[in-house]
Amino acid sequence: MRKHITCTVCPLSCDVVLELGKDGEILSLTGNKCKRGEVYASKEHTAPERTLTSIVRVKGGVLPVLPVRTSRPIPKDKLKEGMLEVAKVNTQAPITMGDVIVEDFLHLGVDLVATRDLETAN
Amino acid sequence: MKKLQVDVAVIGGGPAGLAAALAAQEAGAGKVLIIERNTELGGILQQCIHHGFGLHRFKDELTGPEYAQRFINLVRETNIEILLETMVLEVTSQRRIYAVNSKEGMLEIEAKAVVLAMGCRERTRGALGIPGTRPAGVFSAGAAQRYVNIDGYMPGKRAVILGSGDIGLIMARRFTLEGAKVEAVVEVMPYAAGLTRNVVQCLEDFDIPLYLQSTVIEIHGAKRLEAVTIAQVDANWNPIVGTERIIECDTLLLSVGLVPENELSVQAGVTLDPITGGPVVDHAMMTNIPGIFACGNVLHVHDLVDNVSRESERAGSYAGRYALGQNGSAPRKIKIQAGENIRYVVPHEVSASEPVEFFMRVQRPETDVVLDVGGLRRINKVSVRPSEMLEVKLTPEQLQNLEGDTLVMQVVPKEGERRDA
Numbered sequence: 001m002r003k004h005i006t007c008t009v010c011p012l013s014c015d016v017v018l019e020l021g022k023d024g025e026i027l028s029l030t031g032n033k034c035k036r037g038e039v040y041a042s043k044e045h046t047a048p049e050r051t052l053t054s055i056v057r058v059k060g061g062v063l064p065v066l067p068v069r070t071s072r073p074i075p076k077d078k079l080k081e082g083m084l085e086v087a088k089v090n091t092q093a094p095i096t097m098g099d100v101i102v103e104d105f106l107h108l109g110v111d112l113v114a115t116r117d118l119e120t121a122n
Numbered sequence: 123m124k125k126l127q128v129d130v131a132v133i134g135g136g137p138a139g140l141a142a143a144l145a146a147q148e149a150g151a152g153k154v155l156i157i158e159r160n161t162e163l164g165g166i167l168q169q170c171i172h173h174g175f176g177l178h179r180f181k182d183e184l185t186g187p188e189y190a191q192r193f194i195n196l197v198r199e200t201n202i203e204i205l206l207e208t209m210v211l212e213v214t215s216q217r218r219i220y221a222v223n224s225k226e227g228m229l230e231i232e233a234k235a236v237v238l239a240m241g242c243r244e245r246t247r248g249a250l251g252i253p254g255t256r257p258a259g260v261f262s263a264g265a266a267q268r269y270v271n272i273d274g275y276m277p278g279k280r281a282v283i284l285g286s287g288d289i290g291l292i293m294a295r296r297f298t299l300e301g302a303k304v305e306a307v308v309e310v311m312p313y314a315a316g317l318t319r320n321v322v323q324c325l326e327d328f329d330i331p332l333y334l335q336s337t338v339i340e341i342h343g344a345k346r347l348e349a350v351t352i353a354q355v356d357a358n359w360n361p362i363v364g365t366e367r368i369i370e371c372d373t374l375l376l377s378v379g380l381v382p383e384n385e386l387s388v389q390a391g392v393t394l395d396p397i398t399g400g401p402v403v404d405h406a407m408m409t410n411i412p413g414i415f416a417c418g419n420v421l422h423v424h425d426l427v428d429n430v431s432r433e434s435e436r437a438g439s440y441a442g443r444y445a446l447g448q449n450g451s452a453p454r455k456i457k458i459q460a461g462e463n464i465r466y467v468v469p470h471e472v473s474a475s476e477p478v479e480f481f482m483r484v485q486r487p488e489t490d491v492v493l494d495v496g497g498l499r500r501i502n503k504v505s506v507r508p509s510e511m512l513e514v515k516l517t518p519e520q521l522q523n524l525e526g527d528t529l530v531m532q533v534v535p536k537e538g539e540r541r542d543a
Contacts, residue, residue: 006318006321006322006326008318008319008322008323012504012505013318013319013322033504050323050327051173051183053171053172053173053185054171054299054300055171055270055271055274057274062161062162063272063273063274064273064274065271065272065273065274067171067185067187067271069171069173069185069188076327079299080299083299083300083301097187097188097191115171115185115187115188115191116164116168116187116188116190116191117191117194
């Protein structure tokens, strides 16, 4: 079986072609112009990850919502579950960038952290 | 009327203004003032909550608010003054600024140097002239981004996005993650306008269809948007009869280009480049009006904030030196000309005795080409695309080697390969 993965490491956007065995194992990997493309494409094939960014509700702040991110990328198939979890969060101003809003998010060993300061409203 | 005197006044507190103000102070300007119309600093970055910013600058993938916060924190450590919720009404060619806010009323600010950093705004439905009714539910992508990420509410449940610019692609993912259905992204060109990584991570990840060489030809609905008609277009962007298709939706997002916001610049007598929509500048990012500088999206629309910061530091630094009276000698001037497959180059004129960094865009995608910098440098490029800005630096030593007073920037085939072969 053949699979195409567009490398997103740099703007070249190489079309990496993976030849796969019957259990999905990578037999060959071509089309990438550098080593980073190989690393990216094999990771993307075996265990794709994404950083989840969203907003959570915040009380007492100058804005009604606070932008957050996962401290590290999480498995791509956990994005939806992550959004449902994010929707449950209610936090309180003031906030400093980097504050942990949810520890051990989805038991994935990553934290949900604030991506900006948010002062309290007067 | 309250009167202020400053060394450098920076108009706009987004990424360009923040970097320019910091650099002006670093260059020795004693009194630097940022004038911002919003309630806070950071500009558009505050609503760009996705990550991917700062790869060049910080060697880290930051979100927009994180990138802004780092600069805001740096500004807070200085004595740079900040006027928030203050709208600049006029800038004169003598660098006198008239501004207004609800606490102090009218302000008159005399500046030894002015940095224009007002950014850009989105092209709207009016600029496209899409036929149909005028229901609620048609938004520019950036406006929708603000509703979702700053104000905290969703403006719709079922969306079509016209234009594949980066904001449109980012909003396709954002709407999907927030539970809305994105029916389609529609792009008139034969290729996506945004960065490839956004096409992959925002559309392909969520199986959102991208229709190329297609456009929205009619908007339906009385009070609220009910549907749009899309159709394929020919080489002249005319809809092809028989390809029409109705897509039901309650929201249409427009991601169809950004326009530098130069009303103030024009008032001050600043000459604009008709291609970029921004001021014509020299190596110091100075406009034709002495002491008035420009940087960031008000100068030309960027795709990476890292480049905005670098360009703005140059503008701020020269503005700071100008305010101190360090204007340098009258050097040999070199005009920059956009040649083969180059749409524009900034800056437009340089000095033979100062280092310079050029930013430019190509007119059309090409592969395996050479960027020829006036014969002074030849840089191999595996691919060039209009959506990805090119950068190149020249040293005074390299500039000295130029014959004549015009430098032609062009994209040419590799040695030994003829374009017409």
